[in-house]
Amino acid sequence: MAAESPGVKPPPDRLYGRIKGKKLRPRQEWLLAEFLPRVSWPQVPFGIAVRETWLEVGFGGGEHAYALAAANPDVGLIAAEVFENGICSLLSRLAPEGEEPQIPANLRLFTDDARPLLRSMADASLGKLFLMFPDPWPKARHAKRRFVHPELLAEVARVLKQGGEWRIASDDPTYQAWTDEVLAAQTLFTVTRATTRPDGWPPTRYEAKAIAAGRQPVYWSLLRR
Numbered sequence: 001m002a003a004e005s006p007g008v009k010p011p012p013d014r015l016y017g018r019i020k021g022k023k024l025r026p027r028q029e030w031l032l033a034e035f036l037p038r039v040s041w042p043q044v045p046f047g048i049a050v051r052e053t054w055l056e057v058g059f060g061g062g063e064h065a066y067a068l069a070a071a072n073p074d075v076g077l078i079a080a081e082v083f084e085n086g087i088c089s090l091l092s093r094l095a096p097e098g099e100e101p102q103i104p105a106n107l108r109l110f111t112d113d114a115r116p117l118l119r120s121m122a123d124a125s126l127g128k129l130f131l132m133f134p135d136p137w138p139k140a141r142h143a144k145r146r147f148v149h150p151e152l153l154a155e156v157a158r159v160l161k162q163g164g165e166w167r168i169a170s171d172d173p174t175y176q177a178w179t180d181e182v183l184a185a186q187t188l189f190t191v192t193r194a195t196t197r198p199d200g201w202p203p204t205r206y207e208a209k210a211i212a213a214g215r216q217p218v219y220w221s222l223l224r225r
């Protein structure tokens with residue numbers, strides 16, 4: 001069991017992780033200033049009528065979002081990330097230097113806190129939500145910063161349609177115990193738990209690092225009842 005109770009205060013909409021990392025190169029400055037506005041959600045709507053809308057929270061380098069969007073061309077994926085270097089990684093996948101930039105019809109970037117975005121969404125408007133290796137905040141006093149939280153669970157349940165899926169992965173033992181504890185205390189979702197990545201879940205960069213360092217990821221699939 002987690003050392004701290006899920007009954008901690010609700011999570012504030014404040015970002016604690018890093019937003020800026022290494023100094024940006026001129027190409028990255030260009031991507032943010034000139035290319036990002038062409039793929040930004042909600043300013044640029046999807047280029048097709050999508051079958052469903054999905055949301056990824058904290059896409060990191062963007063490999064998971066890119067793979068999902070490519071494998072599901074009839075779904076609209078909103079990929080949210082706040083860390084500039086991560087945002088540039090996904091942008092440079094879409095606009096490799098020296099090549100014609102591609103604007104996928106079904107992938108848009110949201111470059112701010114995903115929690116207010118989630119709150120702004122209509123009831124039952126999302127088909128899937130992805131939370132791959134969220135920042136673990138392992139100290140008990142930082143538990144309210146974790147995305148998996150009883151209050152946010154209710155919000156995700158509101159926004160997901162019935163039968164919709166919330167995928168969570170974590171390699172951090174404290175976050176794993178915390179997630180198990182939060183999920184055991186709820187009745188909104190039917191939960192499946194695995195220790196090998198389920199079929200159809202694209203890998204992520206963070207996951208590869210965790211496995212290389214000998215950490216065991218856990219993968220939860222939550223189906224909205």
Ligand SMILES: C[S@@+](CC[C@H](N)C(=O)[O-])C[C@H]1O[C@@H](n2cnc3c(N)ncnc32)[C@H](O)[C@@H]1O
Nearest residue numbers: 058059060081082083113114132133204205206
């Ligand atoms: C540990 S990294 C994992 C990245 C990626 N999902 C992966 O597995 O490689 C967590 C990411 O979530 C982002 N993040 C944290 N809180 C966020 C929020 N409220 N909205 C959007 N992104 C967030 C961080 O900037 C960070 O890049």
